[in-house]
Amino acid sequence: MKTKLNLWQTRDLTLYGKSLLAKTLGASQLIYTASMISVPDTAINTVQSHLFSFLWKNKKDKIKRNVAFQPLSEGGLNFVNFRVMVKSLRLAWIGRLLSNSNDNWKAIPNFYFEKYGGLLFLLKCNYNTANLDKNLPLFYRELLDYFQELNNNSKDNNSNLILWNNKKITVEKNSVFWKRWFERGIYFVSDLLNSNGRFLSLDEFQEKYDLKVNLLHYFQLLAAIPLVVKRKAFDSPTPDLFSTSLEYHQLEDRTLVLPKLRCKNYYKLFIETLAVEPTAFKSWKRCFLELTDWNKCFVEIHKSSKDNKLRQFSFKVLHRIIPSKKELKKYNLNNDDTCFLCPNLDSIEHTFIHCNESANLFTHTMRWFNDFHNTKLQLSNRQILSNSFEGSSFFTIIESP
Numbered sequence: 001m002k003t004k005l006n007l008w009q010t011r012d013l014t015l016y017g018k019s020l021l022a023k024t025l026g027a028s029q030l031i032y033t034a035s036m037i038s039v040p041d042t043a044i045n046t047v048q049s050h051l052f053s054f055l056w057k058n059k060k061d062k063i064k065r066n067v068a069f070q071p072l073s074e075g076g077l078n079f080v081n082f083r084v085m086v087k088s089l090r091l092a093w094i095g096r097l098l099s100n101s102n103d104n105w106k107a108i109p110n111f112y113f114e115k116y117g118g119l120l121f122l123l124k125c126n127y128n129t130a131n132l133d134k135n136l137p138l139f140y141r142e143l144l145d146y147f148q149e150l151n152n153n154s155k156d157n158n159s160n161l162i163l164w165n166n167k168k169i170t171v172e173k174n175s176v177f178w179k180r181w182f183e184r185g186i187y188f189v190s191d192l193l194n195s196n197g198r199f200l201s202l203d204e205f206q207e208k209y210d211l212k213v214n215l216l217h218y219f220q221l222l223a224a225i226p227l228v229v230k231r232k233a234f235d236s237p238t239p240d241l242f243s244t245s246l247e248y249h250q251l252e253d254r255t256l257v258l259p260k261l262r263c264k265n266y267y268k269l270f271i272e273t274l275a276v277e278p279t280a281f282k283s284w285k286r287c288f289l290e291l292t293d294w295n296k297c298f299v300e301i302h303k304s305s306k307d308n309k310l311r312q313f314s315f316k317v318l319h320r321i322i323p324s325k326k327e328l329k330k331y332n333l334n335n336d337d338t339c340f341l342c343p344n345l346d347s348i349e350h351t352f353i354h355c356n357e358s359a360n361l362f363t364h365t366m367r368w369f370n371d372f373h374n375t376k377l378q379l380s381n382r383q384i385l386s387n388s389f390e391g392s393s394f395f396t397i398i399e400s401p
């Protein structure tokens, strides 16, 4: 991967081009392996740092990594996040495991997941792989961890009312799953409570579920249920687990259909959770109070020009990563921070907006444009900066004969 990327390093590519190459020449080399075996953290970190040094030409990052991973419309570069890719490749196995085919390879994972009521049921539980059977292979353990990670980002969680595979309900540090009970329809903590919110006595329990159980077993389980969980189980309605198929999974306001989810779907879900606001927005908001929808500026970049170099220029201005003399002085690369063209202090706003010379250039350009096209257009500073020509009836005028 490193050699391939190095070959392209010398070319004069835009950030967009490099982001694409990082995916197609870089990470793609590792995808097959990463989907088959567990990838250690050190490998993930090494790969990611190679990819970033390719993007920034072995120099320091210019924008936050979590911004770079976002789609172009969010001010990112769609840059490949290898860690998320590894996680998504693993989670893509859920879809394969749940497919209708009766492949031989499924025998092994199914053997393990059956111990917890099957994969679909387990995914609904409030599990922690540390409290599951130690024999569960790392590959599947990680799969469960990654799924849990995705889940934890969603607030509404009734899974802690499920009795089985619950990390809060442990006997000798292991969560429990008792198949015989499960088959009798005992799923929730509330299934063990009477109408007063107390635990059923052993006799009541045996009668209710027509199930002979060991006294010690029974009280061991009751003792394992923390008081908060018991209270919550009594106060909240019994979760609705079986009215729809277990294949549907609720993630905040989204319903995921587990057998249909592919790697790219999981990838997108993870990337969304990483989203942060680009640092530069704060400074731009100070200059243009009325402009709140900064993300839109990034969308406009791709509408206002087809040329990737020009797009990149806009991208850099919006991220404020074009150094003016102000930055050069700040980093001790230059003693002087006055503008090249006038005696005022230089800054990114000065160069592109406030400097008289720039203003003249824009005026001249607009005059030329208006003469040439027989139009009467004017662009505000905000429109120039944000590539937004809405409201200036820019396109309608051009299109009229």
Ligand SMILES: [Zn+2]
Pocket (backbone or CB within 6 Å): 339, 340, 341, 342, 343, 344, 350, 351, 355, 356, 357
């Ligand atoms: Zn100036």
